[in-house]
Amino acid sequence: MVVIMQNGATKADLDAVLARVEGFKLRGSVTVGESQNIIGIVGTPIPPQLQEMLESMSGVREVVRISRPYKLATREFHPRDTIVDVGGVMVGGGSAVVMAGPCAVESETQIMTVAHAIKKAGAHMLRGGAFKPRSSPYSFRGMGEEALKLMAKARAETGLPIVTEVMTPTDVALVGEYADLLQIGARNMQNYQLLEEVGRSHRPVLLKRGLSATFEEWMLSAEYIMNQGNHNVILCERGIRTFETATRNTMDLNAVALGKKRTHLPIIVDPSHGTGKWYLVAPLALAGLAAGADGLMIEVHPDPDKATSDGPQSLTLENFASLMPRINALAGVLHSV
Numbered sequence: 001m002v003v004i005m006q007n008g009a010t011k012a013d014l015d016a017v018l019a020r021v022e023g024f025k026l027r028g029s030v031t032v033g034e035s036q037n038i039i040g041i042v043g044t045p046i047p048p049q050l051q052e053m054l055e056s057m058s059g060v061r062e063v064v065r066i067s068r069p070y071k072l073a074t075r076e077f078h079p080r081d082t083i084v085d086v087g088g089v090m091v092g093g094g095s096a097v098v099m100a101g102p103c104a105v106e107s108e109t110q111i112m113t114v115a116h117a118i119k120k121a122g123a124h125m126l127r128g129g130a131f132k133p134r135s136s137p138y139s140f141r142g143m144g145e146e147a148l149k150l151m152a153k154a155r156a157e158t159g160l161p162i163v164t165e166v167m168t169p170t171d172v173a174l175v176g177e178y179a180d181l182l183q184i185g186a187r188n189m190q191n192y193q194l195l196e197e198v199g200r201s202h203r204p205v206l207l208k209r210g211l212s213a214t215f216e217e218w219m220l221s222a223e224y225i226m227n228q229g230n231h232n233v234i235l236c237e238r239g240i241r242t243f244e245t246a247t248r249n250t251m252d253l254n255a256v257a258l259g260k261k262r263t264h265l266p267i268i269v270d271p272s273h274g275t276g277k278w279y280l281v282a283p284l285a286l287a288g289l290a291a292g293a294d295g296l297m298i299e300v301h302p303d304p305d306k307a308t309s310d311g312p313q314s315l316t317l318e319n320f321a322s323l324m325p326r327i328n329a330l331a332g333v334l335h336s337v
């Protein structure tokens, strides 16, 4: 349920509504708008008499029931785009933020080379895995904290904020010491304890869509994070499993366009995992932006043939550098209208 306050409602009106809501052991989350404030009510059960009760209060314009199971993430609750500040880089509201870097941090030379190259090409953030979720337990699973230290060094040298995955609730504090943006991987999208732990962190969160998750399940995972108080959530469409085997995954651009309608949270796309093939990354990156994405996550490696993970979908430094002007040109066209 959402309470839309009148233009001229006072702080006392707002506080009285919040107190009434709390009297029913529910919680009110206030969105401050340009002309009016909106209070989203979270919790259950919402008593049947509450709507009428709130409608009759001073300063209240309208009380609307929300039909969707996700509340804090829905646009009904928060009509304007959320813009998430990641170490000074603003994501959302039609941004075209590019996060690039290797699937996994492999060595100091590798991460520094990539960091400087992507910075020169115009990327805004550095990605790199320290804790890697691998389908096989025998595959390379990341350099752990050592990789986090190398990422922090790359940030110090380039000024690029860093995004890296956190896989377990007990690692959130450690990863949060280094990362500007905590990534929740596709395989962990429904690890609810992990979602709640990053929800209690002060770091923004990048929530990847699960391999077989519906749009609604994805939004409900965002809700788990937001319900703990952290509203700085960026969504990432990274391809889903379908009957198609010609590509690694199927990039669901419907979900991007639909997402812009249903949620106020920023959405980016990851055409590297979305396609699994380096030569499909550029077209799907551009398609993602055209569908409304607020940014991109792209895997880049100095020598993809020797990468410890995801080499076949990684761009070389040269290919990434030649993609950036195309991304910027398209972003210019999309945002000039």
Ligand code: PEP
Pocket (backbone or CB within 6 Å): 103, 129, 133, 184, 185, 186, 187, 208, 238, 273
């Ligand atoms: C990654 O970003 O390298 C990764 C493992 O992504 P996903 O969780 O989308 O598979």
Ligand code: MN
Pocket (backbone or CB within 6 Å): 103, 104, 273, 299, 309, 310
């Ligand atoms: Mn990867």
